[in-house]
Amino acid sequence: MxxxxxxxxxxRFDPDGYRPFAVGSVTVGFVGHAFASRLKDFPKVFEVDTEGVRLNDRLAGFDSRTRAVAEVLESLRAKGEIRGWRDEPYPVTVSFSAAPLMTLERAAVPLFGVMxxxxxxxxxxxxxxxxxxxxxxxxxxxxxxxxxxxxxxxxxxxxxxxxxxxxxxxxxxxxxxxxxxxxxxxxxxxxxxxxxxxxxxxxxxxxxxxxxxxxxxxxxxxxxxxxxxxxxxxxxxxxxxxxxxxxxxxxxxxxxxxxxxxxxxxxxxxxxxxxxxxxxx
Missing domain, CATH: 3.90.79.10 (Nucleoside Triphosphate Pyrophosphohydrolase)
Structure with missing residues (x-):
């Protein structure tokens, strides 16, 4: 060693295993293909195709985005699909100094590949x-x-x-x-x-x-x-x-x-x- x-x-990162995750026109993360397919079950929140995962455009503000995604995550948590829940909101952003576009439960951050x-x-x-x-x-x-x-x-x-x-x-x-x-x-x-x-x-x-x-x-x-x-x-x-x-x-x-x-x-x-x-x- x-x-x-x-x-x-x-x-250890193979880009071919992921799709971009975008909020509006901004790419903020990368979602694995299996999880992207799971998010298809929530079309009011996520728009999913072979090119990427996008937050539904009707979710135009910080609060509405945060609430809508939180409801999805709570549903997945209840089914045992998100482990290690922390009850800690993390910012979804493109850099530390940029204004966050929403927040995301800490346990879900790696699933969306956000910073x-x-x-x-x-x-x-x-x-x-x-x-x-x-x-x-x-x-x-x-x-x-x-x-x-x-x-x-x-x-x-x-x-x-x-x-x-x-x-x-x-x-x-x-x-x-x-x-x-x-x-x-x-x-x-x-x-x-x-x-x-x-x-x-x-x-x-x-x-x-x-x-x-x-x-x-x-x-x-x-x-x-x-x-x-x-x-x-x-x-x-x-x-x-x-x-x-x-x-x-x-x-x-x-x-x-x-x-x-x-x-x-x-x-x-x-x-x-x-x-x-x-x-x-």
Missing amino acids: AFLDRIEDCR AFAVHLNGVVGERADLRMWIAKRSLSKPTGPGKLDQLVAGGQPAGVSLSDNLVKECAEEAMISADLARRAVPIGAVSYITERPEGLRRDVLFNYDLELPEDFEPDNTDGEVESFHLWPIERVIETVRDTDNFKFNCALVVIDFLIRRGLIAPDHPDYVELLRGLHG
């Missing part, structure tokens, strides 16, 4: 040879990546919340990090990818942060989403990402980005350029 294997895990956003925080202690990183092991009850390794804090970006406010909220819920300490986190960039997963097509942008933590810091999970925390020497983090798939697929990218920025994956690494390219799929 190698770092590049983690990159490959996040760029999703998240915040990930690297919690570190020490520096240089003494550098350590806090690692979270995800709860076995998580709908995605149960039992996988994760950043100290990570969470999806719901509609109507700023990145900074969401980070503070996730820090409190996932690791009992105070608001004052969370606000010291440094935004350091983003990674992105398009990849097929069991839940559907993931087209995600992860906004990443670094937070230097005091030696006596001890995380404490409050939302039931973390099984345990571990403070690992950076060498163990490197070996685990490079040699195993123990990290959740996208969390491995966040670690690789960190290692490159800290010079722990050096420019003379044989896959250096390809790793950089792969972090922005």
